[in-house]
Amino acid sequence: MAAALQCGKCQTAIPGGYFNLDHLTPCPKCSSDLQVFAFPAMFRRVEHAGPVAAEESDAACFYHLDNRAAAECASCGRFLCTVCEVEIGGEVLCPGCIHAGVTSRKLVRLENRRVLHDNITLAVALVPMLLISPTIISAPMTIFLALRFWKSPLSIVKRSKIRFVLAIVIAMVQIAFWAFVIYMAFMARGVK
Amino acid sequence: MTPVAYKRLSGRRRTLAEVTSLYLGQDHILQVRSSRISEDYRRFYFQDVQSLTIRKTAALHFVWAGFIVLVALLVGWATGDVRWPLGLLAAGALFLWLRGPSCDVRLQTGVSSERLRSLHRLKTAQRVVPLLRERIEAVQGRVVSVPDDYAASSVGAPPPPPLPSPDQMTHGLAPRRNDHAWFFGFLAIEAAVVVAWLFTGVRGLEQAAGAAAVVEFLAVVMVMVRQSQQRVPRMLRNMIFVAAGRWFLAQSTGMVLAYKAVLFDGVKGTLDPMTIVRGTFSYISVASLAAMAVVGMWLSLRTYPDE
Numbered sequence: 001m002a003a004a005l006q007c008g009k010c011q012t013a014i015p016g017g018y019f020n021l022d023h024l025t026p027c028p029k030c031s032s033d034l035q036v037f038a039f040p041a042m043f044r045r046v047e048h049a050g051p052v053a054a055e056e057s058d059a060a061c062f063y064h065l066d067n068r069a070a071a072e073c074a075s076c077g078r079f080l081c082t083v084c085e086v087e088i089g090g091e092v093l094c095p096g097c098i099h100a101g102v103t104s105r106k107l108v109r110l111e112n113r114r115v116l117h118d119n120i121t122l123a124v125a126l127v128p129m130l131l132i133s134p135t136i137i138s139a140p141m142t143i144f145l146a147l148r149f150w151k152s153p154l155s156i157v158k159r160s161k162i163r164f165v166l167a168i169v170i171a172m173v174q175i176a177f178w179a180f181v182i183y184m185a186f187m188a189r190g191v192k
Numbered sequence: 193m194t195p196v197a198y199k200r201l202s203g204r205r206r207t208l209a210e211v212t213s214l215y216l217g218q219d220h221i222l223q224v225r226s227s228r229i230s231e232d233y234r235r236f237y238f239q240d241v242q243s244l245t246i247r248k249t250a251a252l253h254f255v256w257a258g259f260i261v262l263v264a265l266l267v268g269w270a271t272g273d274v275r276w277p278l279g280l281l282a283a284g285a286l287f288l289w290l291r292g293p294s295c296d297v298r299l300q301t302g303v304s305s306e307r308l309r310s311l312h313r314l315k316t317a318q319r320v321v322p323l324l325r326e327r328i329e330a331v332q333g334r335v336v337s338v339p340d341d342y343a344a345s346s347v348g349a350p351p352p353p354p355l356p357s358p359d360q361m362t363h364g365l366a367p368r369r370n371d372h373a374w375f376f377g378f379l380a381i382e383a384a385v386v387v388a389w390l391f392t393g394v395r396g397l398e399q400a401a402g403a404a405a406v407v408e409f410l411a412v413v414m415v416m417v418r419q420s421q422q423r424v425p426r427m428l429r430n431m432i433f434v435a436a437g438r439w440f441l442a443q444s445t446g447m448v449l450a451y452k453a454v455l456f457d458g459v460k461g462t463l464d465p466m467t468i469v470r471g472t473f474s475y476i477s478v479a480s481l482a483a484m485a486v487v488g489m490w491l492s493l494r495t496y497p498d499e
Contacts, residue, residue: 003341006447008247008296016338024248033248035318037325041302042242044337045359089219115230156232157198157224 001129039141051081073097117149118163139174142167198222203316205309212309236299238331243300246317249415257413260284264486274402281404281409282443308401372428375415376488385484390474412436431488442477
């Protein structure tokens, strides 16, 4: 039996008659206006297809020698049984390649977190400006960070390198400012 | 591995702590939660989505409303003039009205139920969810009929009615007459204060009228919120919207006229055109206030005669 959908407010089961209507409809209990779109996955029965035992003439799974191979890894070509095959983006991969892909960050589809180095670099350039004097250290640090992480992957969605560029420009201005201050200090000492 | 191309969907939720947005991939929906330092991703594959539910929540954003009222109070305190905070409140009311009601969108899969935080405005949700529905149905197909073993349908609940018509207001929570009756009663008192001020010119009454206008704003917001959570007849519901519109018009026109009066300051003491315009406006404003109070009170009492 498919589990019932519940109203987000009163947790009452939403009747099937509410599904896929083209307008908001009040919940039978709490009267909250609801619009529910249900899809076939809701009523799909999950069938557990276990691996088939390999016979002598069959190709066996690389990881489970007793199981008959059902697919081939698209990356390394190893034979895989139904337990081991994992479909990602239309390709069947083995657990080893998935692990390698995640650790080397080549499998973008499995990444669930990324550090935004460009935002951090821009913050390093901007925040010390509030106190002015720390920029003498933060300006070179900003340029170092921008160059160090220039090629590192940013967000997995579209994102330009404008923050890096902006951070570098700001850091250059700060360095120029400090160079001018030091020059003026030397000049003043020279006059004395 | 080929990079995944994403298309950003409308709607974005910004808080002090994070920004949430939604993207459409080739075979999945991507929810991105950014803390500005890092991003966390959550993927929902089209083939796994069981349902998408939109639930209308509040008529306006309480945090924004509170912020606007706070700023208006601060401006009023700083300037010592009631017109500036009233103008700010009017602008804020317009801003909130343009943003529309908020909502809660949930995406359910076989193992989880996740809130799509970026779709927190009903207008946006009703634009984006059909797009998602189209993509999901392209993968899964459509639900032609709900199977008999669906848990909720086995309870025997009747199919839902269509959107409530003006006179259909008996289902759901019982509406509270007090909200509307109190509000329109307050409008009547406010009208009386303004009339007394116009005819006597007492300074204290002018200040009381100014304070009443601020309270009226807060009251109309409160009633709008409460009626959004209840079934209220359309006539009475619309009266509140009209009251909000009247308040906005009166305050914004009053501000413009006050500004104009400054320009006409050179002819102070004479019966200049601006004085006539301001006087006429004041009478129209108070007449509309009184009319609204009477009609609203009558509607409230007519709708719930037993309470």
